[in-house]
Amino acid sequence: MYTDPALYQEELQKIWYRTWVWVAHESQLRKAGDFVTSHVADQPVIVSRDRKGNLNVLVNRCRHRGASVCETPRGNGNGFTCPYHAWSYGLDGKLRGIPYPEGYEDVTDKKDLPLQRLQVASYHGMVFASFNADVEPLEEFLGGARLWIDRFMKQGAGFPVMIQGEHRFRFQGNWKIQLENTTDGYHFPIVHRSWMSSVDAETASMLSFMTDELAVTHALGNGHSAAVMVPEHVDLDDDDGTEQVQARFEHVVQVLSRDFEPAKVRRIMRSMHGAGFNLNLFPNVACSMSFFRVLRPIGPTETEIRHCALGMEGGPDIVNRERLRIHEHFQGPFGFGTPDDSEAWDRVQRGAVGGTDLPILVNRGLAREQVADNGDKVSHVTDETGMREAYRKWQELMSA
Numbered sequence: 001m002y003t004d005p006a007l008y009q010e011e012l013q014k015i016w017y018r019t020w021v022w023v024a025h026e027s028q029l030r031k032a033g034d035f036v037t038s039h040v041a042d043q044p045v046i047v048s049r050d051r052k053g054n055l056n057v058l059v060n061r062c063r064h065r066g067a068s069v070c071e072t073p074r075g076n077g078n079g080f081t082c083p084y085h086a087w088s089y090g091l092d093g094k095l096r097g098i099p100y101p102e103g104y105e106d107v108t109d110k111k112d113l114p115l116q117r118l119q120v121a122s123y124h125g126m127v128f129a130s131f132n133a134d135v136e137p138l139e140e141f142l143g144g145a146r147l148w149i150d151r152f153m154k155q156g157a158g159f160p161v162m163i164q165g166e167h168r169f170r171f172q173g174n175w176k177i178q179l180e181n182t183t184d185g186y187h188f189p190i191v192h193r194s195w196m197s198s199v200d201a202e203t204a205s206m207l208s209f210m211t212d213e214l215a216v217t218h219a220l221g222n223g224h225s226a227a228v229m230v231p232e233h234v235d236l237d238d239d240d241g242t243e244q245v246q247a248r249f250e251h252v253v254q255v256l257s258r259d260f261e262p263a264k265v266r267r268i269m270r271s272m273h274g275a276g277f278n279l280n281l282f283p284n285v286a287c288s289m290s291f292f293r294v295l296r297p298i299g300p301t302e303t304e305i306r307h308c309a310l311g312m313e314g315g316p317d318i319v320n321r322e323r324l325r326i327h328e329h330f331q332g333p334f335g336f337g338t339p340d341d342s343e344a345w346d347r348v349q350r351g352a353v354g355g356t357d358l359p360i361l362v363n364r365g366l367a368r369e370q371v372a373d374n375g376d377k378v379s380h381v382t383d384e385t386g387m388r389e390a391y392r393k394w395q396e397l398m399s400a
Helices: 003-018 138-142 145-156 176-177 187-193 194-196 203-205 247-256 260-272 317-330 338-353 385-398
Strands: 021-025 033-038 043-049 054-060 074-076 079-081 088-090 094-098 119-123 126-130 161-171 218-222 224-228 279-282 287-288 291-299 302-312 377-380
Touching: 003 291, 003 385, 021 033, 021 043, 021 291, 021 338, 054 119, 054 126, 054 224, 119 138, 119 385, 138 145, 145 161, 145 218, 145 224, 145 279, 145 287, 161 317, 161 338, 176 302, 176 338, 176 385, 187 194, 218 385, 224 385, 247 260, 247 317, 302 317, 302 338, 377 385
Parallel strands: none
Antiparallel strands: 021 126, 033 043, 033 074, 043 054, 079 088, 088 094, 119 126, 161 302, 218 224, 218 377, 224 279, 279 287, 287 291, 291 302
């Protein structure tokens, strides 16, 4: 599962090129001409907003000799021009110009040679793409996860959610190792002991969910899952008025109180740490409390991770700065969380090459899993319900 090159190639064809894959967020593409470069597994793509306001996802490969037409991570422009022979394309991928066209008698119509386009759809600002022309509608694919995306985006507190910046790195392990991690509450107090010891008592108490009966994991169908770690923050609009603002944020309250009514100040402060859960969307993106975690397979034993810090677009500067500091403390390259996670993922890969006839266990909590009224499979947050849901979808697609 973690090491076979042939199986990995099959995954690319049956999963990564057949289903919806997260490629960008609309906060990166607000204006006509905005673009970002991204990937669908190993294939480079450009996500752009054209002059008509439409989103486009284009394979980053000139139709002439195959060179990439854009190497800028993010920007705004009128189109894309290949640096090799200057074939030029519009923001929608249409071929606009060929220098010295004489000699290309077979190129009778530029409409025949646009950049390859993918299917594209967005939900709550999250942009997904697929190579599959017959892919199911995005909202059907998201299914039960849509409710949780709706809840996750409430951390904007009335402001649009935006990406403030990102941290990108690679680990030496298979992509499924990280896919398993986001809704795995079992590892948190073990792997993240150093982080728990570095925060104030109020924050540590908020994330002490190991024995909380309301801290549960939902299997949402189609490989998606949600792990509730702070039950009182599942719906940030649901406020009984009893929660106290953490003392270390009193200076933020003082600044906000100059411009906002008390109820608005309270609502913004409830969003400081993001939502109270991690949402895993198969196969490549997690809405993890207050950030996006995006995975990309590089090969059977290497994976790229992007951690996108979230903020409030047009919101108070002091709040966005505090959210960045919180993000850096856990997810940053010098943080107390991500380095420990990536070490664990590396070790799974290193250990998996030994005893290849031994099974990987993902059966924790199977006997206590229950089916909710809406059809979700639910168990405790320390159970492996989310992993089983991901592998059900994996098996479905790999068996097709």
